[in-house]
Amino acid sequence: MTFVVASQPGRARGGPDDQRVLASASSAALHIAGGTLADGPAGRVGLEVEAHCFDLNDPNRRPGWSELNEVIASVGSLPGGSAVTIEPGGAVELSGPPAVGPIPAITGLITDRNVLQSVFADAGLGLVLLGADPLRRPYRVNPGPRYRAMEQFFVASRTAGAGAAMMTSTASIQINLDAGPRDGWADRVRLAHALGPTMIAIAANSPLLAGRFTGWQSTRQRVWGQLDSARCGPVLGANGDDPCTDWARYALKAPVMLVHSPDAVAVTEHVPFADWADGLVLLGDRRPTTADLDYHLTTLFPPVRPRRWLEIRYLDSISDALWPAVAFLLVTLLDDPALAELAAEAVEPVATAWDLAARVGLADTRLYTAATRCVAMVADRVPAELSESMQRLLQNVETGRCPADDFADQAIQRGIDGAVLAMLRGAG
Template sequence: MAFTITSEVGVAQAELPSAHSAAVHIGGGCLADGPVGQVGLEIEAHCYDPADPWRRPGWDELTDIIAGVPALPGGSNVTVEPGGAVELSGPPLSGPVAAINAMTADRAVLRTAFAQAGLGLALLGVDPLRPARRVNPGPRYRAMEQFFAASGTAAAGAAMMTSTASVQVNLDAGPRDGWADRVRLAHALGPTMIAIAANSPLLGGEFTGWRSTRQRVWGQLDSARCGPVLGASGDDPASDWARYALRAPVMLVNGAETVPVTDWVPFADWADGRVLLGGRRPTQADLDYHLTTLFPPVRPRRWLEIRYLDSVPEYVWPAVVFTLVTLLDDPAAADIAAGATEPVATAWDAAARAGLADRRLYAAANRCVQAAAERAPQELREPMQQLMRSVAEGRCPADDFADRAVTYGIAPAVAQLARGEL
């Protein structure tokens, strides 16, 4: 992760006396008061063998390559997602340009290491070709599979874990007196940014009819865990998050073993003792772990973890990141974004399905990208101009990949991306 949390071991192991005490802990630690400015980036890329794009590289193959990656100049950590996607998680840096430059340098080193091993890393919101399959043997992911199967969302859960990839942006929560407006805007920007960055028109070798199939997959999971946190008014983000977390069902109990919870047990019921899991009430450590199993599009973790962007191509992700950060961190740009996105602030499904073909999202996207482009430094002018042109034409990366897939076929198109051919 780009930011870190610490807790006292003794406190973490004490059982919580009630849901109210859990709510106090959640609300008290969800956002950190302070200035804005730090930016942390996380970018996931699907790993392919360009010579056989249907093949999914295995766990040992991936970890052996990663073990040989030299020190990354930007300080990112490298991890493997459940389906074998490779993630770079950068440290918090001052401003979007520093974060973008560091991530660009780290991605170049990582791509070279994988290319030397005969593999490629493709930036797509979902794997358009291979069936869902887990390669990461971690007990958390094995237990998550069992949870999704028991909850009736096995297919969507498997696709989410093993077939999706994103660009995640982590930002400071900002001054306390601005939290409500900042969190509201982070949510309101969601549909517009999804429409701009949509990059997943295929899944399982077929066109889905959605420009962001990744967002569609997340929408098929239970909204208590994956829906937006924002309450009716959005005036108290800390209370909204506490309420959301306590209503969400417990997914896993993490102890000597990670055990899935196959019944619907809201965390509040466990904390109040109405249901005992593992024969006991939860500890603070259980609560902190529960929070890591909640996947809303904007997740408060003392900072704001913005999770709704598809993984997008090399030529456009810096511009997408700069746009999102600028619209939230620059006060004048934030005012413009708030006005532009108000008509589409809840249009999550329309954004994922139609993208910029929706006229309201098209209008909001053009206004938002223009506001960001006006504030772009010289080194980002070219990618920002390219993003402005694409948005003005009503196109997103999904349209480009769809054209490539139709022209060359899905497997050849994937192989081209894995080889770095734009």
């Protein structure tokens, strides 16, 4: 999940049109649909990896905001060009620049992650790749007004627990891909969604949250599923034939979370953006502008989010041994035309089984079958530098195990503290 907003409200598009007052929900829909996806060739890949930050000597301590910023300030420019940011709960996100193809994107992020880990280790801190914080209770360290307002929104919408856990206790691997040529958008977006449950089962890596087993292999996905489906559910419409219209409809139906007056202020009543745009409700004693609409889009967190490119957000954060293979797998299934149709057929029986995948992972026969078919399609296409990672992934999938099974075993054997410490020290 990426909460960082690169531009200030009213500057999302960088021109005088940013403050244009929207005349209606119809004009808002046109604004959204026009910027949903960018027509062009596919091929570029951007990767983001989030890691929970722990004290190497006391894994129950959550490093503070100032402490984390001091460490990041000492990192300097990374060789692969990645940016480093801090999530609301103190997780550290490494965001690589777009690269042509998965291999440059993966190898660049590996290089930068090694440098980042070394700098954090020198500061007595470690970065753990898990989909949810298994040890500490949700707690926000980022003092920004956006996140305070988000907390207030979640309290008002009766999702305070899930909202706090989502913001401060979950971590993912995000894959960003070109939208591709316009005439292929519908199939590409449908496949990105259809692959979701199978990929969640393959990468599930969060069996614990805040010191307790949850009964879910991907507690991260469970947490997101507990939030409002109008904000965090899949975007696809009835048939998925028009992704731009689907996104516009989704965004206008979603309730407004924050309004700038000028700082972020939580909207504590259920107000779909369409109602604000049509003037049925005034927020901040005014009608919305295009800048308000652009900002509203940053508060929507579906598993596949269109931002002119496709932001794929449904993977748990997983170990350095596995995430390169998982990233290569998903990118190849979407970007290789020879495999896309085969992949769609393989995952069709479980294309909407989001909760089942999060709960049981590969223990479900249909998910297991889809996963083994998908990995088999790609395994012999992997380059030498990723062969070890792919072999490990292939072995996991063939034996019906996801990363959550390995971490659960460690937590039972060593205790949760001991399992986290072992990951921090590279001992298991």
